[in-house]
Structures are given as C-alpha cells and as structure tokens.
Amino acid sequence: MPELPEVEALGAYLRDRAVGRRVERVEITAISALKTYDPPPTAATGRMVVDAARHGKFLDVVLDGDLHLVVHLARAGWLHYRESFASAAPLKPGKGPIAVRVRLDDGSGFDLTEAGTQKKLAAYLVTDPAQVPGVAKLGPDALAADLATFADRIRGRRGQIKGILTDQSVLSGIGNAYSDEILHAAKLSPFAISSRLTDSQMAVLHEATREVLTDAVSRSVGQRAATLKGEKRSGLKVHARTGLPCPVCGDTVREVSFADSSLQYCPTCQTGGKPLADRRLSRLVR
Numbered sequence: 001m002p003e004l005p006e007v008e009a010l011g012a013y014l015r016d017r018a019v020g021r022r023v024e025r026v027e028i029t030a031i032s033a034l035k036t037y038d039p040p041p042t043a044a045t046g047r048m049v050v051d052a053a054r055h056g057k058f059l060d061v062v063l064d065g066d067l068h069l070v071v072h073l074a075r076a077g078w079l080h081y082r083e084s085f086a087s088a089a090p091l092k093p094g095k096g097p098i099a100v101r102v103r104l105d106d107g108s109g110f111d112l113t114e115a116g117t118q119k120k121l122a123a124y125l126v127t128d129p130a131q132v133p134g135v136a137k138l139g140p141d142a143l144a145a146d147l148a149t150f151a152d153r154i155r156g157r158r159g160q161i162k163g164i165l166t167d168q169s170v171l172s173g174i175g176n177a178y179s180d181e182i183l184h185a186a187k188l189s190p191f192a193i194s195s196r197l198t199d200s201q202m203a204v205l206h207e208a209t210r211e212v213l214t215d216a217v218s219r220s221v222g223q224r225a226a227t228l229k230g231e232k233r234s235g236l237k238v239h240a241r242t243g244l245p246c247p248v249c250g251d252t253v254r255e256v257s258f259a260d261s262s263l264q265y266c267p268t269c270q271t272g273g274k275p276l277a278d279r280r281l282s283r284l285v286r
C-alpha cells in the first residue's frame with residue numbers, strides 16, 4: 001500500500017509535470033471507484049491543475065476554481081503518468097486495472113489503476129478536501145508533528161504501538177510497512193503499550209519516525225521513474241524481510257501474522273531477543 005513517502009513522491013511528480021495543464025476529460029472506468037456524484041466528473045473539464053497536495057495517504061490533485069480530485073490508492077492502487085495515450089477514444093467502463101483516466105490538454109495524463117480483485121481504490125471530486133470522510137478524520141501529519149504533538153497523540157490512544165502508529169486518526173501517513181521500519185529504528189516492540197512509553201522512548205520514537213519517513217521520501221522522490229512504475233520499495237530493514245538477516249545486528253527478521261496482514265521485526269533489536277508469539281501458529285498448536 002502506498003504510504004506517506006510514496007504519495008509524497010507521486011505529488012511531487014504531478015507538481016512537476018501536470019501543474020499548468022488543463023484537464024481535457026476525466027474518464028471513470030470503474031464506477032465503484034468514484035465515491036461522489038456532485039460535482040460530476042465533467043465539472044473538471046477545462047480546469048487547470050494548480051497543485052498536487054497530500055493529506056496523510058490521500059493524494060489531492062488541485063484544480064482551479066476550488067475543485068479537488070482526492071484519491072486514496074488503497075492496498076493495490078497506483079498512479080501511472082502517461083506522456084501520451086494510444087487512443088483518444090474514451091475507455092469503456094468495465095473490467096481491467098484502470099479505474100480512472102485523466103487526460104490533460106498536452107496529450108499527457110494519468111491513470112489510477114488497481115491490481116487484483118479487491119477493489120478499494122477511492123476517488124472523490126469535491127470542492128473542499130475535508131468533504132472526504134477519510135480526510136476529515138485524519139490526525140496530524142506524521143512527518144509534520146513536533147515531539148509534543150506526537151507524544152500527545154500517541155499517549156491519547158491506549159493500545160499496542162503498532163496499531164496506534166498506523167491509526168490514521170492518531171497520526172496520518174504511516175501504514176504497515178513504515179510502522180515496521182519506524183519501530184525497528186526506535187528499538188521498540190510492536191506490541192509495546194503506547195501509554196506506557198517513557199519520555200525518552202517517546203523522543204526516540206519521534207526521531208525514528210522523522211528519520212525513516214524523511215529518508216523514504218527522498219528515496220521515493222529521487223527514484224521517481226521507478227516509483228511511478230510502482231516498483232518495490234528500497235532500503236527497508238525489516239518490513240517484508242522475514243527470514244533475512246537484520247542489517248543492524250544480524251539476527252533473523254521474524255514475522256507475526258494476522259488474518260489479512262503481517263508485521264516484521266528483529267528480536268535482538270526490538271524485543272530483548274525474545275520472539276513474539278505468532279497468533280496464527282499458537283492457534284494451530286492450541
């Protein structure tokens with residue numbers, strides 16, 4: 001799933017490439033992807049792209065006259081910029097990975113695509129991004145929050161730190177991948193209880209959040225071409241690296257599985273050398 005760094009990179013690309021161009025047409029090919037009906041997609045026609053912003057993991061293509069195309073890419077969605085399109089004919093609604101196509105007046109444009117059968121990509125055409133329910137309830141941006149705000153938000157919700165960090169209403173922008181990386185950098189167990197973190201643990205966690213996200217943003221923006229093809233993230237230390245050596249201490253990266261996700265961590269760096277109980281495995285042996 002694209003998280004803060006990837007969405008930031010997509011926004012940077014659009015600011016470079018699309019700002020100043022006018023929308024020729026917005027084509028909705030996956031009807032279920034468009035969550036709003038008023039204003040209609042035709043309202044975007046002729047409007048100029050004036051900015052590309054990010055709200056947590058939402059991308060906001062800002063058009064002149066206060067119109068916003070706000071997109072949540074969900075788990076398998078991506079934005080593909082096209083310098084040109086093979087055909088000028090509108091796409092036919094129906095099957096296929098393209099959910100939304102935006103054609104611009106220089107012949108370029110972008111497709112919002114979603115792989116797989118689970119269709120969760122969501123697009124909203126609104127006059128104010130706060131009209132998008134997911135945007136309205138976002139907590140402060142994970143990269144912008146200072147230590148006091150950060151600590152306040154984390155302590156304000158009691159629970160396992162892994163879940164708290166990925167709760168978009170606590171702090172916005174962090175998902176499954178970067179929370180694994182942040183907790184590894186902060187040497188904290190994913191199951192540490194948020195309200196019990198000491199001030200120094202909190203300061204380390206805040207610093208780790210800034211470092212991991214800032215590094216990932218510069219890598220994503222730097223590898224712009226690769227990023228825009230949706231290629232795998234680089235530079236991850238534990239996430240999606242089960243069974244591989246931790247680059248910090250050499251211990252083997254382990255995994256805890258849940259119904260529809262998993263987390264990775266390093267026992268030596270994060271849990272005093274003790275493996276966490278894997279719920280899936282413990283269910284089997286019970």
Ligand SMILES: [Zn+2]
Pocket residue numbers: 246247248249250251266267268269270
């Ligand atoms: Zn380690």
